[in-house]
Amino acid sequence: MLQNIYDYLLLWSLFSIWLIVLINKLLATGGFISYLKHNKKREIFVPDEELPFVSVLIPAHNEAKVIGKTLEAIINLDYDKKKLEIIVINDNSSDDSAEILQNIKENHPERHIKIINTDSITGGKGKSNALNIGFEQSKGSLLAIYDADNTPEKNALKELVFAIIKDKKAGAVIGKFRCRNKNRNLLTKFINIEGIYFQWMAQAGRWQLFKLSTIPGTNFVIRRSVLDQLGGWDTGAITEDMEISFRIYRLGYHIRFCPRSTSWEQEPEIISVWLKQRKRWVKGNYYVLIKNFKNLFDRKTGPVRFDLFYFFAIYVLFLASSIASDLIFFLGFGGFIQTSIMGYSLLLWFMAYILFVLSVLIALSTEKGELSFSNIGITLLMYFTYSKLWAFVAVIGFFSFVNDSLFKREITWYKTERF
């Protein structure tokens, strides 16, 4: 049957791809169970007088376009205003963010709003550093973090706080994020679908199967005691959210997923901005993968090992095997090499495609109004366009990561351009 090295290579790539598809199928099923549970029971309400004091941190760097609306949305959150402190860290901005923020603060003298303006000496060293500055000046027993482009729904914070009060083992509780500008163009429509899909598979699915979810960088609350133990955010990390999630799990806490809390954020509207943002995420994942690789076999790491394994499977196994199988396919097609087991490859591809489309549809079916005919059409397209872009990003992200590690680039704000 297996006649030469290419056959063995093909078989290996088949197993890797099949394994990834299997994992994604399990995650989709986990997401389904979580969805059923979510629809069945209602978390208990906590009366207003028992709610803890919360500090909301908003790190911002040149965010004049969006920061005003964000701060207004936070002020309008449904939460006892005596128990809510809002800290905006306007970090080394060169635009008029400071004036906009000051104006809003003066319009709401009855609220606890603190605005910290820094320059290139006192700050300007990235989001982690800005969060640490805000953390030092905050006094809440819980900290909530919102990115500068977010519009949380009115009940978003309260739901997170309910969930963390109820769950003593939760170091942090995360909510959902959705795409606010989804109707702008095809790219934002893709990102919207991707976001819903990610929420279903990665957050709800992982939470259901392994009690595991990771902080998405915005719309989450974290205990002050946990942050104290961690010593704040890691200023060397590229994706500080992923990094801190891993450390929370190593402390023995878990991160709970709370789908009742939703925040709407602005997504990139042009491809170059998208590429830059995603390249950073991929680099961050490599950073976490390398930093934590030794923990893959350490029991103390807990469920995070699944994530490490998953990253490894996606970024190493999947990437290498799809490249290998494509190469062998083309070389075999051109008559350069001989293989004896080619018949299955179309079927494997077809299965992966249909399962991808159905997994996206299952996620869309849970959000009101998202399972429309136009979104189904976009999903059918997505596999050939948006997903291919991801493969491209994975490759350039890898080279950029290697480049950065070799030349020790300094960490600064990786800013996503706003619209």
Added chain:
Amino acid sequence: MSRMDTKISKRIDLIHILLTAMFFSLIIAYSLMGLNEDAMNIFLVFIVMVGSIVGYYTTITAGILYSIIYIFSYASFHIFLNISRGIPVSVDVYFWMITVPLFTLAFAYYGGLIRNIQEQNSNLKKENAELVVIDKETGLLSSQTFFNELQAYMKINERYHIEVYLMLVKIKYENEVIKILGESKYNRIVNEISNAINSLLREEDRKYILRDANMFGLILLSNKDGGRYIKNRIKEMINNINFKDDIAINKIKLEVLVGLVPYRSNEISSPYEFFKMAEKDLEFDV
């Protein structure tokens, strides 16, 4: 019909035609591709049917999950056969991978639409029932406004010091009466009693039929001991009702229980309490 409703019924019409066409295509494909030669295909038709039922009776989400599990297992099985036994992957494998999710999704969509109009229908019925103030059969007031008006009369008493009575009237041994005579004759009795009550009381007294509790509720304005007089008159009248043409009803001795409580603002704080006291008074009417 509103625009929303026509939109839904149009969609139901469309999906119905689509489903018929899909079954037609399935049959044509079955014979064209020669699928009847392999017994495995019968089994796959069965999977399509189960998918349709799962889709129709649950949600679109569950239907998709069903398709995902099926496609993964089916395709993995054929990949295994291809590699280990060298069995080539034929076109019908792809055919079944598309057919199952298509049928499941179409039926799930259909079921969703049907559920949607069922829900609308039951909501409308409920809203409609809440709007009915006058009981169709007896012409008495229905229970919807009973507690609201009771509260209003309690307020009148506090302000003008007019005696307010709540009287409840119930047929004695009503379960047995229903068992012996049946629902329709029981309803006749109820109608006769309401006629009697209507003729006896004045226009300004409020007369309710509380169908959920199988009772008549009467709110009376009267001076002292007026209530007791009415109580006796009602019992007497009902004892004397003559169901001329119906011997079966005449044979059983029809009696009613009457509970009567005057409103005392220092003892009763809510209309519900008032009602409960009158209900308790029924127990003393033996």
